[in-house]
Amino acid sequence: MERQTLMQNQMRERQMAMQIAWSREFxxxxxxFFSLxxxxxxxxxxxxxxVSEHDRLDLPHGVANFPSIEKAxxxxxSLSSHFEK
Known part of the structure; x- marks a missing residue:
């Protein structure tokens, strides 16, 4: 009788372990799936x-280039030199 109880407990533990393993895999x-x-x-x-809102993605003053940066x-x-005088 005791041996049968031990075997039933062991089977129950194995079933629980299988359910936990299945839940982890699931x-x-x-x-x-949902992350991907x-x-x-x-x-x-x-x-x-x-594609649909390309105009909103453009820079307000266009793409910065070397001549525009040098001009600014x-x-x-020249403004800072006028203020220093």
Whole structure:
């Protein structure tokens, strides 16, 4: 009788271990799927915004280039030299 009780307890522990292992695997696959799905949807949505709202993504004064930077620097240095006098 005692041996049967021990065997039943051992079987119950094994079943619980199997359920825990299955739950862990299920959670791993479930979270992986939804993480990849969320990442894919985020990338798709960003691409969609970049295509449909391209005018909002442009820089307000255009792309900075060397002549425009030099012009702004010279204007700033000439202003500061006028204030020093």
């Amino acid at each position: 959670l791993k696959y479930y979270s992986t 799905a969320a990442l894919g949807l985020t990338i798709w949505w960003a691409e969609s915004i970049m 620097r010279r204007a700033k240095s």
